[in-house]
Amino acid sequence: MLSIKKLHAEVEGKEILKGLDLEINAGEVHAIMGPNGSGKSTLGNVLAGRESYEVTEGEVLLDGRDLLELSPEDRAREGVFLAFQYPVEIPGVSNINFLKTAINEIREYKGLPPVEARDFLNMVKEKQKLVEFEAKLANRSLNEGFSGGEKKRNEIFQLAMLQPKLAILDETDSGLDIDALRIVARGVNQLRSKDNAFIVITHYQRLLEYIVPDFVHVLYNGRIVRSGTKELALELEEKGYDWIKETAGAENAI
């Protein structure tokens, strides 16, 4: 589904991604771990098309289509969803209104008529339940005055509403209490299907006990330096990143 080849990207003239390769098939969950500042969020932003991130080299295909050519909104309409590490507040814009606008824009792109009011409301109810997102939050202004955990849960609520092909969760677990973590994980697990894929960026092995990944990758210094299965996450938790850094350093030296 997603094929990333030799991806180089820079922010404000500084190279952050330095030749990243990653292949993801439909139905898979890939966890990405790695030390602070290694480029995990950068990868998410680059895939979603944030303007300040410039791709200097490499290729990204989504179902064979050149993703890098598309505007951020068209990528979203093609099914790329980024659950932000730091969701922004947009005062005065109602959460529900915003979601309806988003859904209709995506539908229009696909040549579908606007969603029926009743279908939309039913869907809101169903998905709210799925992520135990309080109805009163859904009716408030977009993230305005939300607690850190509420913002993260809102990201997953939006994910459930938009049903993307490729979802990138950037540290969605950070700032969540244990119950919220379970709820979010359960939501994600229910949304998993053979047709979609997830990239789960996290620092903690605990999330991966709930959302069990098919693959775990370690991103270090702008590249994926190690890939494995969920056992790799356990190993990292035990040993920290030093041993990776050493071997990565050795590889670089060769």
Place this chain on the structure above:
Amino acid sequence: MSTKDNELLKELTLEEYKYGFTTDIEMDIAPIGLTEDTVRMISAKKNEPEWLLEWRLKALRHFLQMDMPTWQNFDHPAVSFQDISYYAAPKAKPKLNSLDEVDPELLSTFAKLGIPLDEQKVLAGVVAVDAVFDSVSVKTTFREKLKEQGVIFCSFGEAVQEHPELVKQYLGSVVPQTDNIYAALNSAVFSDGSFVYIPKGVRCPMELSTYFRINAENTGQFERTLIIADEGAYVSYLEGCTAPMRDENQLHAAVVELIALKDAEIKYSTVQNWYPGDKDGKGGIYNFVTKRGICKGDNSKISWTQVETGSAITWKYPGVILKGDNSVGEFYSVALTRNRQVADTGTKMIHLGKNTKSKIISKGISAGHSHNSYRGLVKIAAGAENSRNFTQCDSLLIGDRCGAHTFPYIENRNKSAKLEHEATTSKIGEDQLFYLTQRGIDPEKAVGLIVNGYAKEVLNQLPMEFAVEAQKLLAISLEGSVG
């Protein structure tokens, strides 16, 4: 700013004003220039009583002695008062009794603007409309229905003929002829406008609305609106306005006076969309209006709501004189400027009575090379025990070539008064835009959403039917303004 933002900004400046068409109709236009004879001619055309002519002439003499204001923080345009025609009216039958007698060309003009003059077609009688074309009122709808409740809603000219005692009592009682140079000019040459009287204890059964349209070239529009809410009465009034695109600047100098007697409430809403000029600042309307209300009786309330998106230059400070005890004044404003537009707007809240309250919510939005200022005065007189004011001035910047300024003036002569002032300046953030586009929303729509969210507190004050229009107007006015 990235190249994509620049492209979008360029698109914005090329966005056309969609009300810019002209109407081809036979007009009766006064010769250019301003003398006593001009004033006499206007007064005669309107078949006015002697006292009104004298009142106008007095105003003209004041006007001729007054100097142009110098307090503004932008270049004052040179307005040559002798190059304007002070009266322009469609050549039509002297009195219109039914819609059939309105020139079809005029009907189609207002239909194009989305203003229904055909009562049958108006949504179940929620809004009564007075349509003013250049200098005269062409049609007021639902007059009969309103009359049943004793509500008078007619053109100013008709009020002078049919209710001279009310006009004489209140004309100039809130905005004196000498208030400022444009108020003096208006008092001398005003041609038409709307008149409203709501009798004691009556809640006006529908929204009243006036629609102003400037069409003729080289003319000024000087309308006069007078609204009186008698004891315990309530009225909600809305004005809208557009003008054709022309290369020359056109002057619009209106005066609006509101009078709320004991326990009365007046809600006055404006959606101002005069032609703003082109992207280089050529043409556009100079919108220099004086709007003021007086809460004359105890427990009365006046509320101004304005959405200002048009005009090359806007100067207006709709104010409230809080004379009655426990009276309330409110001012809710959204002013959007782009290209080379200038908006200098705010309010004056004059607290005279005891326990008087005022609330000011001002939301400026500036894009392009525009300048957007809030200028407001809160004055507490010595006798205004326990008065309260809350002021909030927010500015939103789009791009980095525009300016936002705040000039709050406070004069407090009473120690028991409580005044609060809050001000913020923000930019539409790249992170906010990215958040919305990442969910599949078109960037222009995203800006519209953010701006409407920002202005929500003010838009919420508008009557339902117009809030939707105002939201669309804000979104359209900002098309392409991503930065």
